[in-house]
Amino acid sequence: MVITVVGLGFVGLTTALGFAEYGNKVYGVEASADRLGLIQAGRLPFLEPGLDGALCRHLGKSFLPVSPAGLEEAVSQSDYVYYCVGTPYGKDGKADCSYLLAAMDDTVSVISDKRFRVLVTKSTIPPGTCDTVIIPHLEARGVRVGEALGVANNPEFLREGHCWDDFIHADRIVIGVEDSRSEKMLRELYSHQSSPVFCVSRNTGEFIKYLSNSLLATLVSFSNEMSVIADHIGDVDVASAFRILHMDKRWGGSSMASYVYPGCGYGGYCLPKDTNALYAKARESGFDAALLGNVIRTNDRMPEYAANRIISACDRAARSSELGHTTCIGILGLSFKPGSDDVRYAPSALIINKLLEKGYSRIVAFDPVANDQFAAQYGLPVSYCTSMSEVIGCADVLAILTAWPSFFNLKEQTDKPIVDCRYCLR
Ligand SMILES: NC(=O)c1ccc[n+]([C@@H]2O[C@H](COP(=O)([O-])OP(=O)(O)OC[C@H]3O[C@@H](n4cnc5c(N)ncnc54)[C@H](O)[C@@H]3O)[C@@H](O)[C@H]2O)c1
Known part of the structure; x- marks a missing residue:
């Protein structure tokens, strides 16, 4: 299968190399010239054990890193477009999805054929984003979602410092998808690995990622509050x-x-x-x-x-x-x-x-x-x-x-x- 991964940060580079490891051909599109230059030279832009070996194995063979100028060629050959761009703090603490929507705009603007593709968000996006933001955004551009393109999410649970191991030996794969054609394609994409795959509604897929991170944050804040109570009591x-x-x-x-x-x-x-x-x-x-x-x-x-x-x-x-x-x-x-x-x-x-x-x-x-x-x-x-x-x-x-x-x-x-x-x- 041919996959385009947009954004080659911790999540995107790991995803691209992980799919290459599963035997797919993967184009990785990266907007930062510095980051792309390092990757094209076979060097990691950040410290991440195990990812260097994967880069060395797949670079120039099944993993082809390109600048946004190469997006058209990448998308024209791909069945799947994965988005791994940042979704930083936005106004009032909300997630800023502008990089994601811009990357999707770039994608639909270079599609000139009738091939069915599935656009998959791996970036962390709040529950409701696919249904109330992404799909209306694409439809406003004349895209027939569900007919010409599928829209799904596939949240990522990796931990920095363990990115490669967490991707290759994922404890669960969550796919938020609601049309059967996209679901079939995504199940096929993951069919060569042994992790359990859960196809759920798009909102549920998005929610599970926040459920996980909110629990981790709660455990940390609980512990910190307990340490402060202990300090106040003394000894x-x-x-x-x-x-x-x-x-x-x-x-x-x-x-x-x-x-x-x-x-x-x-x-x-x-x-x-x-x-x-x-x-x-x-x-x-x-x-x-x-x-x-x-x-x-x-x-x-x-x-x-x-x-x-x-x-x-x-x-x-x-x-x-x-x-x-x-x-x-x-x-x-x-x-x-x-x-x-x-x-x-x-x-x-x-x-x-x-x-x-x-x-x-x-x-x-x-x-x-x-x-x-x-x-x-x-x-x-x-x-x-x-x-x-x-x-x-x-x-x-x-x-x-x-x-x-x-x-x-x-x-x-x-x-x-x-x-x-x-x-x-x-
Ligand atoms: N870092 C983690 O541990 C982690 C874990 C799980 C999920 N996530 C989520 O994954 C997403 C990405 O996180 P990250 O840490 O990999 O971010 P990152 O900032 O390391 O990487 C994002 C990359 O996308 C590139 N980019 C942005 N717009 C682009 C475009 N239009 N075309 C091509 N490249 C583009 C940026 O230049 C950058 O290199 C976020 O939503 C994050 O919340 C991160």
Whole structure:
């Protein structure tokens, strides 16, 4: 089968290479010249274990990355067009679907034959988007949805840092589809792999993705609120309390337990925007989602709470020793989670901004993989170090903001005050 994948980010590049691995011919269309250039040269634009091997195996053979100028040729040969473009924060927390609609406009404008194709949204879109936004949008352009084209969604559940494994060994494949021709084509596309495939209504397909991300966000916010309660009560070993909580047999050793652990707030591209988008969608539909709203508010408060913990440690350090200079804060970890160089909506950026606002102008930082991405994305007045030991040498107070395993033994390397915002120290 021939497939066009539009957008070669974490989801799109993984999807394109995954379908190539299943034996299909895949065109990948990417609008960013920098990102496309790297991919065409056989290099990943981000850190993602396993994806490099797949790129090497399929590039120029079953995977053909092209610029938008190549869209017409790609679509003319394809039965499926997959959309993996961003759906960022929009107005009032809503999902901004403008990149998706623009990519669909580009697609329909290059179709000149009568072949039936299915347009599949893999980007995360709020429930109702296919039916109330995409289909009316296409019909307003004269497209006969259901006759000339099928419209479906196929949400993606991969985790950054595990993209390849999560795609190839997906625990479930969800397809939101309502016409039998598209359903048959999509079932056929996934027929060579062993994951269970669930065909549901388009709204249900879209909803399942938000159901999943809202649960993860709720687990994180629950844990963060519990850690703050414990701090207020005092003399509670928060890390031990949560590790012992995980020993409850009912978790069954599930990695879901990793979300039931405190930190300095969830970040990354998905949880912040998806929780806000579902909250906005619920409100628009006439329901004020109290729990979800509080999950978001609890998360929004965490960066300030973490910054205040760091400031208290700075105050204590300044009182107990005659520093004789402005306190230097050493930040360990910038990416939104360990195993990834993604810094989008990373709590570290929010915390550093709070520290700068409160006058802490001497900040040094180190991340094992994300220094450059962080510097490029945020442009903050921070000095970047090339190692953990360099940060230890420069700083008066250390703060762990990402739970990289290489930071776990920090206590063995220094007597300086440490604020473990990820509760990861051994
Ligand atoms: N990152 C994740 O972990 C993850 C997981 C599941 C779902 N999602 C969802 O998948 C979608 C994509 O996320 P991502 O992290 O891969 O985003 P990303 O920003 O890494 O990638 C999107 C890519 O699309 C490209 N693009 C935009 N418009 C284009 C166009 N018209 N033609 C060609 N290329 C175009 C951009 O240049 C960019 O490279 C989002 O809706 C996101 O919520 C992400």
